[in-house]
Amino acid sequence: MSKDIKRERIAKRVGMELADGMVVNLGIGMPTLVANYLPAGADVLFQSENGFVGLGPVPETGTEDRDTTNAGGQPVTIMPGGACFDSAMSFAIIRGGHVDVTVLGALEVDAHGNLANWMVPGKIVPGMGGAMDLTVGARKVIVAMEHTAKGAPKILPECTLPLTAKGQVDLIVTDMAVIRVTPAGLVLQEIAPDTTIEAVVAATGAKLTIRDVSVMPY
Amino acid sequence: MSKDIKRERIAKRVGMELADGMVVNLGIGMPTLVANYLPAGADVLFQSENGFVGLGPVPETGTEDRDTTNAGGQPVTIMPGGACFDSAMSFAIIRGGHVDVTVLGALEVDAHGNLANWMVPGKIVPGMGGAMDLTVGARKVIVAMEHTAKGAPKILPECTLPLTAKGQVDLIVTDMAVIRVTPAGLVLQEIAPDTTIEAVVAATGAKLTIRDVSVMPY
Amino acid sequence: MKNKITSASEALATLQDGMTVMIGGFLCVGTPEGLVDEVLQKGIRELTVIGNDTGFPDKGIGRLIVAKRVKKAVASHIGTNPETGRQMHAGETEVVLVPQGTLAEQVRAAGAGLGGVLTPTGVGTVVEEGKQKLIIDGREFLLEQPLAADFALIKAHKADEKGNLVYRRAARNFNPLMAMAAKVVVAEVEEIVPVGAIDPDEVMTPGLFITHIVRA
Amino acid sequence: MKNKITSASEALATLQDGMTVMIGGFLCVGTPEGLVDEVLQKGIRELTVIGNDTGFPDKGIGRLIVAKRVKKAVASHIGTNPETGRQMHAGETEVVLVPQGTLAEQVRAAGAGLGGVLTPTGVGTVVEEGKQKLIIDGREFLLEQPLAADFALIKAHKADEKGNLVYRRAARNFNPLMAMAAKVVVAEVEEIVPVGAIDPDEVMTPGLFITHIVRA
Numbered sequence: 090m091s092k093d094i095k096r097e098r099i100a101k102r103v104g105m106e107l108a109d110g111m112v113v114n115l116g117i118g119m120p121t122l123v124a125n126y127l128p129a130g131a132d133v134l135f136q137s138e139n140g141f142v143g144l145g146p147v148p149e150t151g152t153e154d155r156d157t158t159n160a161g162g163q164p165v166t167i168m169p170g171g172a173c174f175d176s177a178m179s180f181a182i183i184r185g186g187h188v189d190v191t192v193l194g195a196l197e198v199d200a201h202g203n204l205a206n207w208m209v210p211g212k213i214v215p216g217m218g219g220a221m222d223l224t225v226g227a228r229k230v231i232v233a234m235e236h237t238a239k240g241a242p243k244i245l246p247e248c249t250l251p252l253t254a255k256g257q258v259d260l261i262v263t264d265m266a267v268i269r270v271t272p273a274g275l276v277l278q279e280i281a282p283d284t285t286i287e288a289v290v291a292a293t294g295a296k297l298t299i300r301d302v303s304v305m306p307y
Numbered sequence: 308m309s310k311d312i313k314r315e316r317i318a319k320r321v322g323m324e325l326a327d328g329m330v331v332n333l334g335i336g337m338p339t340l341v342a343n344y345l346p347a348g349a350d351v352l353f354q355s356e357n358g359f360v361g362l363g364p365v366p367e368t369g370t371e372d373r374d375t376t377n378a379g380g381q382p383v384t385i386m387p388g389g390a391c392f393d394s395a396m397s398f399a400i401i402r403g404g405h406v407d408v409t410v411l412g413a414l415e416v417d418a419h420g421n422l423a424n425w426m427v428p429g430k431i432v433p434g435m436g437g438a439m440d441l442t443v444g445a446r447k448v449i450v451a452m453e454h455t456a457k458g459a460p461k462i463l464p465e466c467t468l469p470l471t472a473k474g475q476v477d478l479i480v481t482d483m484a485v486i487r488v489t490p491a492g493l494v495l496q497e498i499a500p501d502t503t504i505e506a507v508v509a510a511t512g513a514k515l516t517i518r519d520v521s522v523m524p525y
Numbered sequence: 526m527k528n529k530i531t532s533a534s535e536a537l538a539t540l541q542d543g544m545t546v547m548i549g550g551f552l553c554v555g556t557p558e559g560l561v562d563e564v565l566q567k568g569i570r571e572l573t574v575i576g577n578d579t580g581f582p583d584k585g586i587g588r589l590i591v592a593k594r595v596k597k598a599v600a601s602h603i604g605t606n607p608e609t610g611r612q613m614h615a616g617e618t619e620v621v622l623v624p625q626g627t628l629a630e631q632v633r634a635a636g637a638g639l640g641g642v643l644t645p646t647g648v649g650t651v652v653e654e655g656k657q658k659l660i661i662d663g664r665e666f667l668l669e670q671p672l673a674a675d676f677a678l679i680k681a682h683k684a685d686e687k688g689n690l691v692y693r694r695a696a697r698n699f700n701p702l703m704a705m706a707a708k709v710v711v712a713e714v715e716e717i718v719p720v721g722a723i724d725p726d727e728v729m730t731p732g733l734f735i736t737h738i739v740r741a
Numbered sequence: 742m743k744n745k746i747t748s749a750s751e752a753l754a755t756l757q758d759g760m761t762v763m764i765g766g767f768l769c770v771g772t773p774e775g776l777v778d779e780v781l782q783k784g785i786r787e788l789t790v791i792g793n794d795t796g797f798p799d800k801g802i803g804r805l806i807v808a809k810r811v812k813k814a815v816a817s818h819i820g821t822n823p824e825t826g827r828q829m830h831a832g833e834t835e836v837v838l839v840p841q842g843t844l845a846e847q848v849r850a851a852g853a854g855l856g857g858v859l860t861p862t863g864v865g866t867v868v869e870e871g872k873q874k875l876i877i878d879g880r881e882f883l884l885e886q887p888l889a890a891d892f893a894l895i896k897a898h899k900a901d902e903k904g905n906l907v908y909r910r911a912a913r914n915f916n917p918l919m920a921m922a923a924k925v926v927v928a929e930v931e932e933i934v935p936v937g938a939i940d941p942d943e944v945m946t947p948g949l950f951i952t953h954i955v956r957a
Binding site: 379392402438444471 | 551552553554555577578600601602603604605610613614620622624625626627628629630633644645646647648649650651652682692693694695696697698699700701702729
Binding site: 137141157158175176177203211213219222225252253254 | 817842849861863909912918
């Protein structure tokens with residue numbers, strides 16, 4: 090399966106977690122695709138941590154506004170009914186529990202809901218940006234990522250990389266499965282139509298509770 | 308001397324402490340009179356802790372705007388170049404040291420620069436409003452008050468009433484004298500033209516250092 | 526999306542005796558008097574009310590005090606409503622007096638998900654009683670904890686249909702802070718405009734904070 | 742009153758080697774590039790720079806990094822400027838990474854006269870190292886202290902002659918916060934209008950915070 094098709098599947102499945110009226114922050118990269126797969130009729134308000142709500146689609150070439158960019162610096166649009174604010178207000182919204190769902194990528198996620206996605210010591214240290222605030226502050230934290238890194242499990246018993254946040258992840262959506270984080274550990278909720286429970290277990294470093302597993306619609 | 312003439316004298320003398328470009332907060336009551344006695348040509352920006360800078364004169368009858376009031380609830384005006392904000396910003400300005408001078412009344416002030424002006428236990432307890440923040444935050448705190456309460460000293464060795472702030476008063480301006488608060492105690496700087504050093508000392512409960520005393524111009 | 530525009534009665538349908546309610550305004554400038562009417566009419570009692578002041582006997586929070594609906598009042602100033610002082614001295618109503626800037630930060634902290642702020646205000650006064658004191662760079666500060674509420678009743682000049690708010694002049698005061706700090710936020714507004722009629726740069730309170738919009 | 746409108750060169754006349762400088766912007770959106778030019782031209786070195794990120798090698802704070810003018814960088818993100826990471830790993834430049842929301846509150850705290858704020862962000866991560874941890878209502882928080890600066894170099898869309906500022910869209914970001922937190926605040930603006938041309942309700946940063954206004 091191509092990387093693009095994997096990404097599309099993940100984005101579509103995450104989209105099902107969103108509902109009308111929600112305030113949602115999508116991380117840089119693949120999570121931004123989720124905006125293309127909202128439930129029918131759902132009016133979702135996207136927050137951009139660089140300072141506004143009402144994040145809309147990429148503008149047509151030639152109509153870009155240099156002051157209207159997303160948290161990745163790309164030109165975007167602001168929908169009617171949007172609102173701009175400074176960074177203190179942006180993170181008051183995030184930290185204060187006013188964001189319903191945040192969707193982030195991960196390098197590693199573990200059985201305790203720990204997330205590591207901001208640095209690899211001695212190699213890449215991009216910084217945490219807003220990720221630490223988003224994971225602590227959002228009501229629901231969804232990790233959206235490929236199930237493995239070239240075959241190596243990214244879902245582990247314990248994260249080995251420096252954490253972004255401790256025990257904050259609620260749901261993991263990958264190209265192979267949907268996994269819930271519970272106080273008792275990880276619960277396999279759905280598997281992809283083109284895989285098996287055995288294959289998911291083999292590709293997962295942490296123990297999965299397996300009961301009433303259904304098939305992902307995408 | 309009538310109460311009005313006393314108040315006018317105090318306000319005029321406090322006005323001499325203000326200078327071009329300063330940000331100034333005037334307490335409710337007598338301190339508001341200071342706005343009438345600015346140094347010639349001085350452009351002073353008045354802050355109103357209920358949420359704006361650029362506090363201007365009382366509007367003509369019939370032109371009042373119900374949303375434009377001072378911290379005492381009276382109708383006022385906002386000068387061109389003024390700015391409105393919420394209470395968090397208002398007190399960020401005050402607490403953050405962005406107000407150059409605050410002028411407040413007092414029930415008692417003492418030799419350590421302590422101020423009591425917000426309650427008399429068991430009798431009147433109006434509350435501190437913004438006074439505690441103003442005294443802690445403003446760069447210079449001027450107490451403007453009548454020298455005595457019906458003859459009883461208000462300037463004491465130690466305040467007896469609950470404090471508004473500890474050690475924050477810089478200058479005391481009364482109808483009888485101008486007194487500086489220093490680490491070594493109170494220094495008599497000026498006396499009114501119609502009094503004597505002896506009379507000031509007699510009307511003051513705290514010890515005054517007396518050296519190079521001049522006469523108040525008002 | 527759900528229509529946020531409703532009546533005062535529907536907006537306060539889930540308000541109950543004993544709840545904590547923030548009410549915006551500064552000496553009743555920027556106070557939602559229509560929502561106060563509704564609280565009175567519903568017969569709600571035993572409220573904890575948080576506001577800058579307790580208004581006047583016939584205006585704002587003062588009306589709730591006079592009608593004996595308030596168990597506890599948290600405010601920076603009660604001087605304009607003698608009935609608050611009388612009830613306090615008679616032991617009928619608990620009154621907690623808080624410096625105005627501290628009150629603003631406590632409400633903001635609740636809305637912003639902070640566990641508290643350190644302020645120099647009140648050090649060396651009765652305000653420090655019972656509070657943790659920390660020394661930062663040799664200076665004393667009080668640890669002031671967040672103040673949250675079940676309901677915030679606020680007033681704005683203008684709202685769009687999503688609840689984006691614009692305030693006017695000194696009527697802004699505590700309203701934008703309280704909008705962030707309560708489970709249910711009801712905005713009483715003088716004018717309702719269509720979505721898109723307020724430029725995103727002019728919005729003072731983003732609509733995401735607002736549960737119900739009620740016409741003044 | 743003193744005329745605040747001046748040249749970049751005069752506005753930065755007192756900027757010296759070793760000072761702490763805040764620079765507004767988010768990935769260079771809302772960054773005062775003209776003031777960065779002037780810092781480079783003046784040959785200032787050994788700066789401590791505080792900003793959301795370190796821009797790009799050819800833009801914003803990134804240009805100061807590449808030109809080796811920065812001794813220490815405090816930012817939430819350095820990923821868009823590989824040279825920052827290289828200098829950090831080579832031990833040439835000290836880099837302090839701070840969660841974005843924490844950075845915003847630290848700058849605000851300095852401007853607002855707070856001794857610090859308690860945030861849940863970073864608990865259980867390397868961010869908590871060396872910091873005081875407090876438990877409020879059973880939840881852990883980190884005590885984050887204020888961040889102040891000698892200079893703040895900010896960018897706004899519009900200023901009046903008193904320095905009242907209006908920002909546009911996502912170019913607001915850290916600029917209003919930094920405007921509160923430095924001894925000297927220089928605003929680079931695209932348009933200067935007469936006093937009175939900006940309605941008091943539309944002002945986003947009151948002019949009292951602004952020392953100098955420089956035309957972009």
